[in-house]
Amino acid sequence: MEDLLKQIEQEAKAIRDKILKQQKPTMRFPLRSLSNVKFDAKVGYFEMGRKTKERTLAVATVKTFAQSLKMIAEAKKLIESDDIATKREAYYIAKGWQEAVRFSEQTESDTVLDDIEALFKVNRERLGFVPEEKGGEVAGNLMVIDRDNDTAEDLEIDCTRFGSGAYSIPISVEHLRFQSDARFVLAIETAGMFQRLVKHNFWRQSQCILVSMGGVPTRATRRFIYRLSKDLDIPVYAFVDCDPYGICNIYRTLKVGSGNAAHINKDFCVPRARFLGVTPDDIDHYQLPTHKLAEVDIKRIDDALKNDPFVRHYKEWQNALLKLKKMGVRAEQQAFATHNLNHVITNYLPEKLAQAGAFLP
């Protein structure tokens, strides 16, 4: 936090100094686009390239320039008061500014927040700006240590003691600490499957931490899983549907991130994530009921094979996606219910976990 405040002061001072010397101040942001992204398996996530864009104070940019500075000042206030503001609240804060620097739409203030995030090369949660929605629930072998905001007392949250309920991940997870004897994190696509595994205490028999992603994981959920994997030094296994969305969107985002937010991938991606399933081979092996691939699914496979640096790096993923395309079907993680409601607990997961070394990368 101290570092960040210092960084903000330096940036502001540099701009002020330029102005006092009657020079034009500039802010330099990394270019946020797929064309400025690279994937190196040793690093493990999409990295930002070296291309940057510069915003120099001029007639055309004066409003955005001023808005950026004002928003940086708000970030400083948030950090100093240990408070948070959602992107929507940030927009309303700006409604109280002078007419000349107000935003007319939230998309404008969101862009400024993205720029600031990229400028300081930290996730904006550390600047106090948090997303509106979060999702993400947790159960299993994990003690989360938070603190009471009034008394500063440590609060120990034991995720083995939620019964049928769960721990709901906060919007910002920077301050949390963890204790655990878990062997891995199981990141689950649907809330329904999570609920089944919680209901039957699957975490107990397999000594793990269950996390419900609820589709493509939110920033808070990604950051939380990242921190679990790093702090506890354990792998993350993704349990998602066997379809292009589960593979190329949910799993890919969890593991290596996305192109247009590459400046934050370092803090959000989980390079140790591995694909537990469902795989195209599982569809055959477990004789799962399937659905036909839709046009959009096939298009997504073709796109991934052609443009996704992650898929292009791994022959295994190219083969899996090509196999899926040839089979012409997809299967959901709930499909095991056709054999038996708890087949997933008694058969599928134990059988897969016994050969974790063979998971798709």
Add this chain to the structure above:
Amino acid sequence: MEDLLKQIEQEAKAIRDKILKQQKPTMRFPLRSLSNVKFDAKVGYFEMGRKTKERTLAVATVKTFAQSLKMIAEAKKLIESDDIATKREAYYIAKGWQEAVRFSEQTESDTVLDDIEALFKVNRERLGFVPEEKGGEVAGNLMVIDRDNDTAEDLEIDCTRFGSGAYSIPISVEHLRFQSDARFVLAIETAGMFQRLVKHNFWRQSQCILVSMGGVPTRATRRFIYRLSKDLDIPVYAFVDCDPYGICNIYRTLKVGSGNAAHINKDFCVPRARFLGVTPDDIDHYQLPTHKLAEVDIKRIDDALKNDPFVRHYKEWQNALLKLKKMGVRAEQQAFATHNLNHVITNYLPEKLAQAGAFLP
């Protein structure tokens, strides 16, 4: 649970007896539509009328009839084994049935589940069938008592000790018990506002339970709030946006339910819910930034004034909606941030709570 099993056996026996006497068996369901709903403020929620539809075994109905019986048998198994199945899983269970009684789409199995729910006049969660998604988080003066499914040990979940996190409501809440000294439940529309109130331990200063609804509350969230209100004998205050969606959809559903699921309203509606705000008067009084009403907003107001039995019952709501229409604007619960990020905590909520008797009904 015993009662329900008995009811299932009786229903099945009646059908079996008819068949053995070589008569045509029937199942009788309440008609599920707005035309079969009435609102009596003394009851407090939309009630099912007396219209019913009958399904008699015949050539045209034999498949649905058989599917209903098979699904009732699955419900019996779920209750006996204390397990759950999501609607999606129920669909996959049926994939394992004989060809003749399989569903081709999930919409078909969903309809059968709705029928069974109406047939037994209980929410389908008690039959073991749970929704896919749930939402709903809780923080504040509440001890939830759940149990460990393996050891049957009681688990005390203290919602004052989650720090910045929260308790995530399980998909089925029937088995939970509660202890609390809270004076009321504050049901909040957005996850962002919930997070702010949690961050600043608002529940402590106001002695309440905070529940995040995340838009229109899910069945699990509605049932949870209902049970809090009933078991703890405390009122529920809804804190939502001042727009037709917040009023006529979120709040109305929370309090009196919806037309097409009136058979479950008894177990899901919260007649003691009152509208804390944001009200059209608040927009003036707190000088909130607003957005123009869209076409769809105006249409929703007109619809509610004309067709909604709840709005038609309360002159106060008609006046409020007409005022909003005349003002031509709407305001969000985050709009208070324009004054000060925590204005809602230091000013708005305390000022409103001081005059809870004046809340809209």
